Structures are given as structure tokens and as C-alpha cells.
Amino acid sequence: MPPHISMVIIDSDKPSRDVIASIVKPFSDTIRIEGEVSDFGEGLKIIQKSAANIVILEVSDLNRGIEEIQYLLANHPKLSVIVSSYEKSTEWILALMRAGAVEYLLRPIVQDELIQALTKVGRFWFTKPPVETKAGKIIAVYYPTGGAGVTTVAVNLAAGLASDSIKVALVDLNLLTGDISTFLDVNPSYTLSSVTNNIARLDANFLMGVMTQHSSGPYVLTEPTEVDEAIDITPEQVNRLLQFLKGIFDYVVVDCGGQLAGCTMAILENANLTLFTMVLSLPTIKTAKRYLTAMERKGIRKDRLKLIVNRYLPKADIQIKDAERVLGQKVFSTVPNDYEDIISSINKGIPLIKLLPRSSASKAFENMVSLLKKDLGE
Numbered sequence: 149m150p151p152h153i154s155m156v157i158i159d160s161d162k163p164s165r166d167v168i169a170s171i172v173k174p175f176s177d178t179i180r181i182e183g184e185v186s187d188f189g190e191g192l193k194i195i196q197k198s199a200a201n202i203v204i205l206e207v208s209d210l211n212r213g214i215e216e217i218q219y220l221l222a223n224h225p226k227l228s229v230i231v232s233s234y235e236k237s238t239e240w241i242l243a244l245m246r247a248g249a250v251e252y253l254l255r256p257i258v259q260d261e262l263i264q265a266l267t268k269v270g271r272f273w274f275t276k277p278p279v280e281t282k283a284g285k286i287i288a289v290y291y292p293t294g295g296a297g298v299t300t301v302a303v304n305l306a307a308g309l310a311s312d313s314i315k316v317a318l319v320d321l322n323l324l325t326g327d328i329s330t331f332l333d334v335n336p337s338y339t340l341s342s343v344t345n346n347i348a349r350l351d352a353n354f355l356m357g358v359m360t361q362h363s364s365g366p367y368v369l370t371e372p373t374e375v376d377e378a379i380d381i382t383p384e385q386v387n388r389l390l391q392f393l394k395g396i397f398d399y400v401v402v403d404c405g406g407q408l409a410g411c412t413m414a415i416l417e418n419a420n421l422t423l424f425t426m427v428l429s430l431p432t433i434k435t436a437k438r439y440l441t442a443m444e445r446k447g448i449r450k451d452r453l454k455l456i457v458n459r460y461l462p463k464a465d466i467q468i469k470d471a472e473r474v475l476g477q478k479v480f481s482t483v484p485n486d487y488e489d490i491i492s493s494i495n496k497g498i499p500l501i502k503l504l505p506r507s508s509a510s511k512a513f514e515n516m517v518s519l520l521k522k523d524l525g526e
């Protein structure tokens with residue numbers, strides 16, 4: 149689907165044009181910049197040629213600004229003009245809005261205000277045409293405490309599932325120790341809390357705007373930057389977010405952990421499958437037993453729960469069959485212990501499955517991907 153909004157920036161100040169461009173960059177799925185120019189005449193030509201629907205116009209002289217807006221609207225009645233100016237006076241604001249501007253941004257332009265203005269102006273294009281609704285599958289990768297390899301599995305699985313025709317979301321809902329941004333070496337301006345803070349106006353286009361596609365394929369929504377923001381996220385918000393995501397993506401892979409309560413329960417209840425990711429050690433098996441029992445009690449059916457053994461060493465003291473016997477469940481998939489390759493992929497910020505597709509762990513992830521596709525296909 150082509151971007152719904154095509155935009156022209158007319159601004160005499162190059163740094164300001166760059167700021168605007170960088171603010172809308174994460175929204176490239178919905179907003180295309182047709183041109184960034186300093187001169188009104190030049191901007192006009194681009195608007196004519198591209199049939200742009202939004203112009204961000206710098207106004208530094210009131211009368212000239214009014215004339216320019218009137219000229220633009222007389223020739224392009226469907227255009228929305230957003231004015232940017234250093235002038236704070238109501239006289240200016242009123243005069244320019246009366247001339248037909250739809251929004252007035254005070255310079256220097258700040259991210260939140262520009263996005264707010266664009267969302268307001270763009271609602272018309274954001275909602276039409278409607279985005280196709282999918283019946284995506286939610287896969288939760290879970291272990292209550294740290295270090296079992298939840299993020300390693302989530303990141304590789306998401307990258308393995310994604311393709312040109314299969315859209316995958318990778319969401320870090322590990323609210324205590326989220327680390328997808330580290331594993332994928334991304335530093336997005338929008339994180340999970342940008343979404344939960346805007347839950348009221350959540351829609352498909354907003355979500356696509358704040359999620360960045362990683363070079364390995366999935367669209368990522370990373371953990372909140374501040375610990376405080378994570379505390380504020382509620383189970384209702386998680387619920388709503390997941391419902392939305394599965395309407396847009398074929399697969400939604402969620403990195404999660406912690407106790408079986410609150411947000412984590414909201415994830416597990418929404419998940420079509422939970423991949424309980426563990427290692428074969430005595431303490432882990434003990435923890436796994438307690439949690440698997442509790443999950444069953446809480447209504448997470450066994451057929452929606454798969455055991456993943458990570459860091460698998462065939463010659464280790466504890467064998468798969470021992471774990472299966474204690475846990476009363478078959479192991480769905482194993483990932484070999486491959487420390488060197490895994491660490492090098494984390495350091496490079498690229499999932500192993502893409503970095504070293506022939507490594508033994510990558511093959512295990514590929515295998516897991518096809519098993520999951522089969523399991524969820526039914």
C-alpha cells in the first residue's frame with residue numbers, strides 16, 4: 149500500500165527542514181516527503197507535480213504568509229497547510245488560520261507537536277483506506293526469570309518467520325529487563341510506552357508508524373527506555389496492544405518473563421502458543437515444574453504450551469527424557485549450546501539465523517520456525 153500522506157516542506161532554514169524530515173522518518177509507511185525546499189515557488193512546483201496533500205510552510209512575514217496560504221488553497225483545495233513560525237501572537241495565529249492553515253507550529257519545531265499536528269490533519273488519510281485485518285498468531289516466548297535465552301529465541305524466531313509476504317512483529321514485553329533493543333542494536337524514538345501512552349488513539353497506522361522494521365525482517369517495538377514507564381503499563385493496555393497487533397501482523401512474537409500475574413498473564417492468555425524456554429539444569433527444571441503446573445491451573449492449556457530446551461548439550465548429565473518425565477510433557481524443540489556464535493550475533497546486533505545461517509543453532513531455529521508454522525497453520 150503506498151503512503152497515504154505526501155508532504156512538501158517549504159522552509160528557508162535547512163536544519164529545520166532536516167528536523168521535520170527526521171521526525172517523520174519513522175512514519176515512512178504512511179508519510180512520503182515529496183520535497184524539502186527553501187523557496188515557495190519551487191515548493192509550488194513540487195506540490196503541483198506530486199499532488200501532495202500536506203505542506204509544512206514556514207511563515208516569517210504575516211502578509212506574505214496569508215497570500216501564500218490563499219494561493220496554495222485556491223489552486224489545491226484539498227491541500228492541508230501546516231504553518232511553522234517563531235511568532236507567538238494570537239493575531240498571527242488567527243490571521244493564518246483564517247487564511248486556511250489547519251495547524252500552527254511554533255518554531256523551533258518539536259517532535260511531539262509535529263506528530264500531533266500530522267495525526268490530526270492526517271486522520272482522513274490514516275483511516276482510509278482501511279487496513280486489512282489479519283488473524284495473526286501470537287507467540288509468547290517465556291521463562292519466569294532471567295538467562296534462559298528468551299530473548300535469543302524470540303529474536304531468531306521473529307527473524308526466521310519474517311519474509312516478504314509474512315509480516316512479523318517482535319515486541320519486548322519483558323518489562324523488567326527488556327533487551328531486544330540491545331540484541332538488535334536499535335535505538336528507536338518510539339518504544340512500548342509511546343504506544344501504551346497513546347492507547348486511546350491506537351490504530352493500525354499509528355502502530356505501523358511507531359514500529360521500525362529491523363534489517364532482519366521483523367517490525368520491532370522495544371522495551372520502554374525508563375524503568376518507571378514499564379511500571380505504568382497495565383494488563384488492559386497489553387491486551388489492547390496485542391489485539392491490534394494480531395490484526396496487522398501474521399505473527400506477533402512477544403518476549404516476556406516474570407510472575408504469572410498482571411501484564412504477563414495478559415500476554416499468556418492472548419498467546420496462541422507459549423514457548424516455555426528453559427535450560428536443562430536442576431534448578432530450572434524445578435522452577436519449570438512449578439510454573440507449568442501453575443500455568444495449567446490458570447487455564448493455559450497444555451496444547452498451547454511448548455517446551456524449548458536452549459543451550460542443549462547432548463552429553464550433559466540431565467537428558468531430555470529426564471526433563472520430559474519430570475515435566476510430564478514432550479520437548480518441542482532444542483537449540484544447541486553455541487555460545488561463541490550467539491555472543492557474536494548479539495554483539496553485531498543481528499539475529500544468528502541471519503548472521504550465520506549455517507551455524508548449528510541457526511539450523512535449530514529454522515527447524516523451530518517450520519514446526520511452529522505447521523503447528524499454527526491448523
Ligand SMILES: Nc1ncnc2c1ncn2[C@@H]1O[C@H](COP(=O)(O)OP(=O)(O)OP(=O)(O)O)[C@@H](O)[C@H]1O
Pocket residue numbers: 291293294295296297298299300301322325326327405458459460483484485486487488490491509
Ligand atoms: N543457545 C545458546 N548457546 C549458548 N549461549 C546462549 C544460548 N542462548 C543464549 N545464550 C547466552 O545466554 C545469555 C542469556 O540469553 P538471553 O539474553 O537470550 O536470555 P533471557 O532469557 O532473555 O535473559 P534476560 O532475563 O536477561 O532477558 C546470553 O548472553 C547468551 O549469550
Ligand SMILES: [Mg+2]
Pocket residue numbers: 298299300322325326327403
Ligand atoms: Mg531477555
